[in-house]
Amino acid sequence: MSDTTLRVGSRGHPxxxxxLSGAGDYFALLKPRVMSLVVFTGFTGLFLAxxxxxxxxxxxxxxxxxxxxxxxxAINMWYDRDIDAVMKRTRNRPLPAGRIDPGAALGFGVTLGxxxxxxxxxxxxxxxxxxxxxxxxxxxxxxxxxxxxxxxQNIVIGGAAGAFPxxxxxxxxxxxxSLAPVLLFAIIFMWTPPHFWSLALYSRxxxxxxxxxxxxxxxxxxxxxxQILLYAIGLAPLVMAPYALxxxxxxxxxTAAALGALFVLGAVCVWFDGTDxxxxxxxxxxxxxxxxxxxxxxxxxxxxxxxxxxxxxMCPLGICV
Amino acid sequence: MAxxxxxxxxxxxxxxxxxxxxxxxxxxxxxxxxxxxxxxxxYAVTLVKFGGS
Numbered sequence: 001m002s003d004t005t006l007r008v009g010s011r012g013h014p015x016x017x018x019x020l021s022g023a024g025d026y027f028a029l030l031k032p033r034v035m036s037l038v039v040f041t042g043f044t045g046l047f048l049a050x051x052x053x054x055x056x057x058x059x060x061x062x063x064x065x066x067x068x069x070x071x072x073x074a075i076n077m078w079y080d081r082d083i084d085a086v087m088k089r090t091r092n093r094p095l096p097a098g099r100i101d102p103g104a105a106l107g108f109g110v111t112l113g114x115x116x117x118x119x120x121x122x123x124x125x126x127x128x129x130x131x132x133x134x135x136x137x138x139x140x141x142x143x144x145x146x147x148x149x150x151x152x153q154n155i156v157i158g159g160a161a162g163a164f165p166x167x168x169x170x171x172x173x174x175x176x177x178s179l180a181p182v183l184l185f186a187i188i189f190m191w192t193p194p195h196f197w198s199l200a201l202y203s204r205x206x207x208x209x210x211x212x213x214x215x216x217x218x219x220x221x222x223x224x225x226x227q228i229l230l231y232a233i234g235l236a237p238l239v240m241a242p243y244a245l246x247x248x249x250x251x252x253x254x255t256a257a258a259l260g261a262l263f264v265l266g267a268v269c270v271w272f273d274g275t276d277x278x279x280x281x282x283x284x285x286x287x288x289x290x291x292x293x294x295x296x297x298x299x300x301x302x303x304x305x306x307x308x309x310x311x312x313x314m315c316p317l318g319i320c321v
Numbered sequence: 322m323a324x325x326x327x328x329x330x331x332x333x334x335x336x337x338x339x340x341x342x343x344x345x346x347x348x349x350x351x352x353x354x355x356x357x358x359x360x361x362x363x364y365a366v367t368l369v370k371f372g373g374s
Contacts, residue, residue, distance in 0.1 A: 020341060
């Protein structure tokens, strides 16, 4: 991070580089908006899990989840700097704007990622550390480097990386993974495609220009809207599963049902709307949807109190939630 | 002499010297804060781990 002239890699960048970055540019590399959702869902997993982790260690676990997610984001920005420079939405990020040396960004991401996993392992437990490493690795190698530029299913499979944080939080608190965190994982996994395809609908020209095979680019607007609707319909019963399995009470059940119906309604609006307006609204609402759903999980548990009791209702087919 | 740069066909003007110093200073301060935070973090974790809590 010195002001001296540096040699950098290829991918459309100059052979010399003068580092013009400020602290804010490095913070931007962490994708703070994505990080906030990751931290929140990770906290929900931590909060809902049975166990008695010391509050300081719980805070460390959350910090590791946040830093790990940020590290993955930084490495993603390093790898994607060529397509980020082409897209309107991302061209002012620190790397395509030329404020950060690509090598420094990669080093920053790798250092943070390794640091977050090691500290999670030393301070919390190895299961949480292994899941955090898996999440970072999945996002960087499977999503960013393998799927993103190759298949319109990129965010369907790659969405798993964003779905892991509640499972990591759960593992941090309890030291294990049971059916309940897998259910939280499944909810985010199912939520991811309609969330990103809504964005891709109104950013399809950008993606096309950058050569990223997002579904609207490859299969067209109509098929994407149909997929958004199908995923929204599939998500509605899935968010009711924790209620049906006795994880939560009526507060969660009613809210999840209402949110599920609104999500389907949003998808129907996207289906019928010939403009991008509904897709923009759907994208914004999908973020609110996930925040509200996980907030009501916490609120419901606070009202009911304590970790999930091991009742017969929570052990369908002998598998305890 | 102007030291503007071109990246991916875009013109990136060189910021004035005081601005560059400000940015370097902000990086240094952030790094100091991170190091201090790590000291506090390891101290707190050690207390919890070895305090039998």
